Amino acid sequence: MPITLVIHGGAGNITPAMMTKEDEQAYTEGLQAALDAGYAVLESNGSAMDAVVAAIKELENNPLFNAGKGAVFTKKGLNEMDAAVMDGKTLGAGAIAGVRNIKNPIVLAREVMEHSGHVFLSGNGAAEFALTRGVEQAPDDYFFNKLRYDQWVEIRDSDFYQLDHKADNLKGVPNPDHKFGTVGAVACDAEGNLAAGTSTGGMTNKRFGRIGDSPVIGAGTYANNSTCAISCTGH
Template sequence: MYAIAIHGGAGTIARASLTPEQEAEYRQGLEAALDAGYEVLQKGGAALDAVEAAVRSLEDCPLFNAGRGAVFTHDGHHELDAAVMTGHNRLAGAIAGAREVQNPITLARLVMEKTDHVLLGYPGADDLAREHGLPLQPVEYFFTQKRYDQLQDALKSGKSQLDHAPDPHRKKGTVGAVALDSQGHLAAATSTGGMTAKKYSRIGDSPLIGAGTWADERCAISCTGDGEYFIRAVAAYDVACLVEYKGLSLEEAARVVVQEKLVAAKGEGGLIAVDAEGNLTLPFNSEGMYRASRREGEEPVVAIYKE
């Protein structure tokens, strides 16, 4: 059995906020990323390769707040965060605040495989990418008019913004993937541009192992939403702990964290998770979450709103 799930961010995504054309574009972006990861698994590839392929596809798509579609900081540049983790050996790599690397998730994997460290920040993260010949891009590559307009709105209001919502103070934007391969190995990957107009090199949950990203021999989790709440809750690891120590199913463990613990703390968002049996769960407590999933022998599922 192999399986994969991806997300492209959670938040107040009302049906009225997207035109049919925009919704079709988002669905196409999700389908492309899902296909990229699923193809790796279908050919007998590793879960790590699958989640990297899926997230790279989302990073290259300007619709999502990661890589090319990353939001602007208060100072008008981009700060890219990402993390990857493999479950069978619990190795992990992450980067925070990178500004030049085209695919932050590949750089996070490089940290995991080619250094003795787990988390590297700017400017060292970009230096590592440069040393190993990863594709770098000029600032113009990361520019999108939509993100620039969001920055101007945020500067006028004097507030930092997350992504995906008509209310500028309730927006979330992250991409991620989790996968189980035919060898029984699990992996998780998460990537984000963070908050529009963020200051002081703010870092959210995405690159923090255990908060926004986690994988062990039982399950793999990638989170999206109000990063500060996910950090305080150690949300991704909490799901794994409920599975390991309390014996909950993956679905129930994820429900407790997303629908009970985060809601009680007023944290909005969701997560995607897969376990060693190929069970998938994609809960969220916001109005919508860009998401897609597929299990071996089954048709793909792509969704945006609450069903």
């Protein structure tokens, strides 16, 4: 079976006018690094799930993307992250929502799938489980990004929120500094097994406790060997 890996760094209508050549190069290099990391796993006979997690970890570690290190700020000025994985062979799935201080949320989602006996954990429960599994933590300042912070400050006193894939700012003017976005990957390994994963910081200025589509199995993330593997982003 031919090995395959597909990734995304968020949806949206991104035109050349919205970023500089330097920005375009940085995004391209970030996406390529994720592809390289995941594809190397597949080339080494690794599983589709291993490849998906490897690719998404690269994107989570890159502050250009709204996941992990680049997660946006909530209405309370915090970074709360969601992630999910699904194994197309076993139909096993794992998801987490509203987690803080987890360096790679996609790793925790996989731990939920493989070791929790559950499918979806959120908030403090997910945090406690992460500690029992030794999932790598990171301090608040690891997630601080001035551009993300400034985007939040612009709207924090309003009831507005900003979708990570929205191409316009709140005034309807294209924002060349806007960062995209929720990240995801799907893969097919040499044995024909599929896997999918998605990771996000959600929406800028989102309310406490908000859970989006990304970590919801069957909405933002899905994999089934008999059909397809999907990672997407929406509302």
